[in-house]
Amino acid sequence: MAVKQVTARRVWTTSLLSLCTMLAAIAILPLIGSAHIDYGRAIAGQSPDAEILFGVRLPRVLLAMLTGGALAAAGVLFQALLRETLATPYTLGVSSGASLGAVVAICFGANQVWLASLAGAALTLFLVMAVASESRRLSSFTLLMAGITLNSICMALILFFQNFASFGQSFAIVRWLMGGIDAVPYATLAWLAAAVLPSVFYLFWKSREWNLLSMGEDWAAARGVSTSTLILSGYLIGSFLTGTVTALTGPIGFVGLIVPHAVRLTIGADHRLLIPASFFLGAAFLAICDTIARTILAPAEIPVGVITAILGGPFFIWMLRSRSKLH
Amino acid sequence: MILRLRNVGMHYGANQVLRNVTLSFKQGELVAIIGPNGAGKSTLLGIMAGLRSHFSGECWLQEKPLAKWPRRAFAQTVSVVPQLQPAEFPFSAEQVVLMGRMPFSDGMFESAADEAAVVHAMQITDTLQFRTRDFRTLSGGERQRVILASALAQSPKVLLLDEPTTFLDLQHQVSLYRLLRSLCRDGLLALSVTHDLNLAAAYADRIVILHNGAAVADGSPDEVIHNASIRTVFSTDVEIQTGPSGRPWIHYGR
Numbered sequence: 001m002a003v004k005q006v007t008a009r010r011v012w013t014t015s016l017l018s019l020c021t022m023l024a025a026i027a028i029l030p031l032i033g034s035a036h037i038d039y040g041r042a043i044a045g046q047s048p049d050a051e052i053l054f055g056v057r058l059p060r061v062l063l064a065m066l067t068g069g070a071l072a073a074a075g076v077l078f079q080a081l082l083r084e085t086l087a088t089p090y091t092l093g094v095s096s097g098a099s100l101g102a103v104v105a106i107c108f109g110a111n112q113v114w115l116a117s118l119a120g121a122a123l124t125l126f127l128v129m130a131v132a133s134e135s136r137r138l139s140s141f142t143l144l145m146a147g148i149t150l151n152s153i154c155m156a157l158i159l160f161f162q163n164f165a166s167f168g169q170s171f172a173i174v175r176w177l178m179g180g181i182d183a184v185p186y187a188t189l190a191w192l193a194a195a196v197l198p199s200v201f202y203l204f205w206k207s208r209e210w211n212l213l214s215m216g217e218d219w220a221a222a223r224g225v226s227t228s229t230l231i232l233s234g235y236l237i238g239s240f241l242t243g244t245v246t247a248l249t250g251p252i253g254f255v256g257l258i259v260p261h262a263v264r265l266t267i268g269a270d271h272r273l274l275i276p277a278s279f280f281l282g283a284a285f286l287a288i289c290d291t292i293a294r295t296i297l298a299p300a301e302i303p304v305g306v307i308t309a310i311l312g313g314p315f316f317i318w319m320l321r322s323r324s325k326l327h
Numbered sequence: 328m329i330l331r332l333r334n335v336g337m338h339y340g341a342n343q344v345l346r347n348v349t350l351s352f353k354q355g356e357l358v359a360i361i362g363p364n365g366a367g368k369s370t371l372l373g374i375m376a377g378l379r380s381h382f383s384g385e386c387w388l389q390e391k392p393l394a395k396w397p398r399r400a401f402a403q404t405v406s407v408v409p410q411l412q413p414a415e416f417p418f419s420a421e422q423v424v425l426m427g428r429m430p431f432s433d434g435m436f437e438s439a440a441d442e443a444a445v446v447h448a449m450q451i452t453d454t455l456q457f458r459t460r461d462f463r464t465l466s467g468g469e470r471q472r473v474i475l476a477s478a479l480a481q482s483p484k485v486l487l488l489d490e491p492t493t494f495l496d497l498q499h500q501v502s503l504y505r506l507l508r509s510l511c512r513d514g515l516l517a518l519s520v521t522h523d524l525n526l527a528a529a530y531a532d533r534i535v536i537l538h539n540g541a542a543v544a545d546g547s548p549d550e551v552i553h554n555a556s557i558r559t560v561f562s563t564d565v566e567i568q569t570g571p572s573g574r575p576w577i578h579y580g581r
Contacts, residue, residue: 005419005421005459006422007436008435008436011435011436079416080416083415084415085415085416205435207435208429208435209429211418211422211426212426212429214415214416215412215414215416215418215423215426216412216413218373218378218407218409219409219412219426221377221378221398222376222377222378222402222405222406222407223402223426223427223429223430223481224398224399224400224401224402224403224429224430225398225429226398264416264417268417268418268419268422269416269417269418269422270418270422272435272436
C-alpha cells in the first residue's frame with residue numbers, strides 16, 4: 001500500500017477538513033433532540049428555543065467536543081509514547097486515579113466530585129512518576145509498568161469502597177464510572193478549553209518528535225531527540241488532558257482508541273496529520289455519540305460511554321483482526 | 328582521531344560485558360568489529376553512539392567527551408544502523424528516511440535540502456523504488472537498506488552499524504560494503520559489527536576482535552585473522568588462505 005508524502009499543504013488541508021467536520025457537528029447536533037428548536041428564534045432570544053439551545057444543548061455539545069478531542073489527542077500521544085497501537089489515554093492509570101477520587105467523594109458525600117476526581121488524577125500521576133523515575137532515566141517501559149500497577153491498585157480500591165457503599169452511593173458510583181456528558185456552565189467550558197487547547201497545540205508542535213519516538217527510544221535519541229524529557233513532557237501533558245476531562249465526564253472508553261486508529265488508517269502515521277485530525281474528528285465523534293445517547297431512547301438517556309463502547313467493541317475486534325493479518 | 332575510547336568498561340548487574348577497552352579511530356577508516364556472541368560488540372557500539380551512558384572509562388568524539396555533546400549536535404555527527412528496527416505504525420519508507428534529517432531541520436516541515444539529502448540516500452542504498460511503501464510491509468533486507476538510508480541522510484562523519492548485512496542478499500551485502508568503502512574514501516569513519524568474517528576481511532581496513540568484553544586484537548585483516556586468533560576467540564578450527572585480493576579468506580570446512 002502506498003503511503004502519501006506529508007507536505008505542509010497536506011497538513012493544512014487535512015486539518016481544515018477535520019475542523020470543518022467539527023464545525024458542521026457544532027452547527028447540526030444542537031438542533032437534534034426531543035424538542036424542536038430553531039436557530040433564528042434562539043438567537044433572537046425567544047423562549048424556549050434560546051434556553052434549550054444556549055442553556056442545555058450547546059454547552060453539552062461543546063463539553064462532548066472538548067472531551068472527545070482531548071481523549072483522541074491523548075490516545076495518539078500514548079500510542080506513540082508506548083509504541084503500542086492498543087494503548088489508550090487510560091492505560092497509564094490517570095483515569096483510574098480520577099475515578100478513585102470521584103468514588104471516595106461519592107462515598108463520603110462530598111459535593112465537588114469533579115474536584116476530588118481531579119485530585120485523584122493528580123495524585124496518581126505523581127505516584128506513577130515517582131515509581132517510574134526510580135531508575136533515574138524515564139523510559140516508556142518503566143512508565144508502562146508503573147502505570148499498569150497503579151491502575152490495578154486504583155481499581156482494587158474502587159471495588160473496596162464500592163463494597164462498603166450504600167445502595168444509592170453504589171448506583172452513583174456505577175453511573176459515574178459509565179461516563180456521561182452533562183450541560184455545564186460556560187465558565188467551566190472556558191477553563192476546560194484553556195486547559196485542553198494549549199496542550200493539544202503543544203502536542204502538534206512536537207509532532208515530528210512523536211514520529212521519531214514512535215519508532216523507538218534509541219531511534220529518536222540517535223536522531224538528536226532528548227527522549228527522557230520528551231517522554232516526561234508527553235506523559236504530563238497526556239495525563240493532564242485525560243485527568244481534566246475525566247474529572248468532568250467520568251471515564252469514556254474507546255474514543256482514544258477508535259479515533260486515532262481510524263484516522264491513522266485513512267491518512268497515515270505522521271503526527272503532523274494525526275494530531276489535529278484526531279482532535280477535531282474525536283470532538284465530532286463524541287458529540288455525535290452523545291447526541292445518540294440522549295435521543296435514541298428519549299426521554300431516557302444512555303450514558304455516552306455505553307454508545308462509544310458499543311461502537312468501539314466491534315471496531316476493536318476488526319482492528320485486531322486486520323493487525324494480525326498484517327503481521 | 329575522531330573517536331577515542333580509554334579503559335571503557337560496562338556491566339549489566341553482576342555481568343561485566345566490557346572491560347578496559349582502549350581504541351581510537353580516525354576519519355576515512357572502515358573498521359570491522361568481530362567477536363563471538365556476548366562479546367560486548369553491540370554494547371560498545373551503543374556507547375559510541377551515545378545511547379548507553381552508565382559506562383566507566385572515557386569516550387571522546389572529536390576530542391570532546393561524549394557527555395559534553397548536545398544531543399542534536401552529536402546526531403549531526405554520528406549516526407547508527409541498529410541490528411533490528413521494529414515498527415508499529417504505518418510510516419512510508421521515505422518518511423523513515425526523512426527522520427534522519429531531524430537533527431538538521433527546525434520547525435514543522437522538512438526543507439528542500441532535506442528532501443534532496445533523502446533522495447540521494449535512497450538512491451545510493453537502492454531504496455528509491457519503494458519510497459511510498461509502508462515500511463512494515465518491506466522484507467527484512469529492504470528494511471535494513473531503508474534504515475541505512477535513514478542513517479546516511481544524517482550526513483554523518485561517523486557511521487556505526489550493528490550487523491548491517493544480517494537480512495541482506497549477497498548482492499546487497501557486497502553493495503553495502505562497496506558503498507561503505509566509497510564513503511570512507513570521502514572521509515567517513517564506518518564501524519561495523521559483523522559476524523561475516525570473510526566480508527570483514529575483504530572490505531575492512533582494520534579489524535578489532537572483542538572477546539569476553541576486551542579488545543584482544545586490533546590491526547589489518549592480515550594481522551588479525553589467523554588460525555590462532557580464530558581458534559582462541561571462536562573455539563573453532565578453520566582453514567585460512569589468502570584470497571585473490573591478497574586478503575585472508577576463511578574456509579569453514581565440513
